[in-house]
Amino acid sequence: MLAESLNTVAKKGSASHRDEAAWRALDQALRRLVGRLCVAARGQSKQLDAELMRVIETIRKRSDATEIEHLLDDLGRAIAALDDKQQAAVETAADSGPSGIAQAVLLIARLVERLALEPRLLARAGELTLKLASATTEAALADSIERIAELVNEQLQQFQRDKGEVERTLHEVNEQLDQVAAYLFGEDADRVESRQSVQRLDGAVVGELKSLGDCVAGATDLVTLRHAVTQRTGAIHSHLSAFREREAARVVAYHERADRMRSRIGELERQTRALQNSLQREKRLSLTDALTGIPNRLAWDERIAHEFARWRRFGRPMCLATWDIDRFKAINDNFGHAAGDKVLHVVAQYLAKNIREVDFVSRYGGEEFAMLLVGTVPEDAMRLCEQMRERIAKLNFHFRKQPIPVTISCGIASFAGDDSAETVFERADVAMYRAKREGRNMCVMG
Secondary structure (H helix, E strand, O other): OHHHHHHHHHHHHOOOHHHHHHHHHHHHHHHHHHHHHHHHHOOOOHHHHHHHHHHHHHHHOOOOHHHHHHHHHHHHHHHHOOOHHHHHHHHHHHHOOOHHHHHHHHHHHHHHHHOOOOHHHHHHHHHHHHHHHOOOOHHHHHHHHHHHHHHHHHHHHHHHHHHHHHHHHHHHHHHHHHHHHHHHHHHHHHHHHHHHHHHHHHHHHHHHHHHHHHHHHHOOOHHHHHHHHHHHHHHHHHHHHHHHHHHHHHHHHHHHHHHHHHHHHHHHHHHHHHHHHHHHHHHHHHHEOOOOOOEOHHHHHHHHHHHHHHHHHHOOOEEEEEEEEOOHHHHHHHHOHHHHHHHHHHHHHHHHHOOOOOOEEEEEEOOEEEEEEEOOOHHHHHHHHHHHHHHHHOOOEEEOOEEEOOOEEEEEEEOOOOOOHHHHHHHHHHHHHHHHHOOOOOEEEO
């Protein structure tokens, strides 16, 4: 230990003036070394930075070894309290080969998580994620990237096929609409023709009746009158027969057109439903996290913008909570990525099923989730989150008959004053990391 070493040097230094000078030089060098190491180690956490500043100040005051010794316990606790994510990143950088490869693996894995893939491609995406996690050489990384590129290309090809299908459907719908327009134009023309036919009949009958009246007025005997009446009534009958024939033909044509139009409208409705279903499926796919089945980051961005605008307008209480699964890397390392995926799915589904319809939860990224509690005051939000946290810790996860301890940490913040969505999220996120530092498996109000 540092105190023992310095005391030993001190004892030896009393033997001679030369030893005393050597001890002082060693003491000065050690103090400079410790001070520089403290400066180099800053930036890991606020708690650790505070302890390092205490060490630096103590050394600058040239305190004795006993006072320095007292700082070691607090410094050790600060180091132990570092977030497990940061520890994992440091360990990965130290143990898994070149930092460039490790960072590339992490970035590409996050990219694969964000891909909105077809359901049939999810199994291949999971296999690629597992293979990517074990990539430790440039060749293995390049192979994984190439396979991911193939997966993305296949997804794009599927999108192109879907796009072509939508375009064909729209073209057919356009043709059907043209036919509907033609039908409506035909109906209008048919009404005009019917009106003209009635006018012709009316004119013909009036003309015949006028002629009959003239014949009656000019008749000089009964035989001539009978012949004139018979001739004019026959003409009127002919006009009526021609009118009935025209109307019958028009009715038949109308029914034929109506039958064709009913068929075309039915086809149009079918195509419209198919198009709507396709668009809805694509929208659900783009807003759903493939692994957990709950809304993704894109869906969160849309919902938080909508709810924030409502909060600004109506001022109803609202809280935001961020969740993070504790020691998730250890779960992947000890039980495998398949177990980690199962934990993510179960936790996500539990969070989604234990909130109200007006609330919202999404997978924000990695093992982190974001939740909106609409119309909820901070006290009720804390109570609800504590209940969910406790129940998750008691869920008794098992994977291939192996128990997996799973806990979750939560940070909560409420909307107030001149808040923006970003500032509230930042407060909740800081509170969540404070829960991590203070022991995990707890909820902290930010």
